[in-house]
Amino acid sequence: MKNVLVAFLGAAALAGCQHRPAATVSTPPGPPVAPAAGAAATEAGARAAIGRYLQGQPNAALYVLDSARTADLGAYWQVLVPRTDWARRMPNRAAFEVDKQTGAVKNLLVK
Numbered sequence: 589m590k591n592v593l594v595a596f597l598g599a600a601a602l603a604g605c606q607h608r609p610a611a612t613v614s615t616p617p618g619p620p621v622a623p624a625a626g627a628a629a630t631e632a633g634a635r636a637a638i639g640r641y642l643q644g645q646p647n648a649a650l651y652v653l654d655s656a657r658t659a660d661l662g663a664y665w666q667v668l669v670p671r672t673d674w675a676r677r678m679p680n681r682a683a684f685e686v687d688k689q690t691g692a693v694k695n696l697l698v699k
């Protein structure tokens with residue numbers, strides 16, 4: 589009986605040491621760019637593209653699009669949009685990049 593118990597514990601210990609690869613399902617990450625309808629050649633077009641992009645976000649009510657600032661950076665617009673939950677925080681604006689030719693919006697990291 590004692591030998592059977594020792595053999596069982598030894599087998600369990602050896603089975604625990606074996607490497608078992610985890611079965612993971614890898615899905616490719618979604619593109620960070622959301623295509624907008626039409627080009628954004630002007631500031632107004634860039635703001636409209638940001639508005640369309642934010643409508644699809646779950647926290648769209650936090651953005652104050654009327655107070656957004658735009659900067660022309662050549663091939664794209666950089667749009668800084670204030671957030672209501674970042675009122676006493678620096679930076680207090682979310683940054684987005686809008687491609688002038690396609691109108692595609694990309695969320696930027698803010699430091």
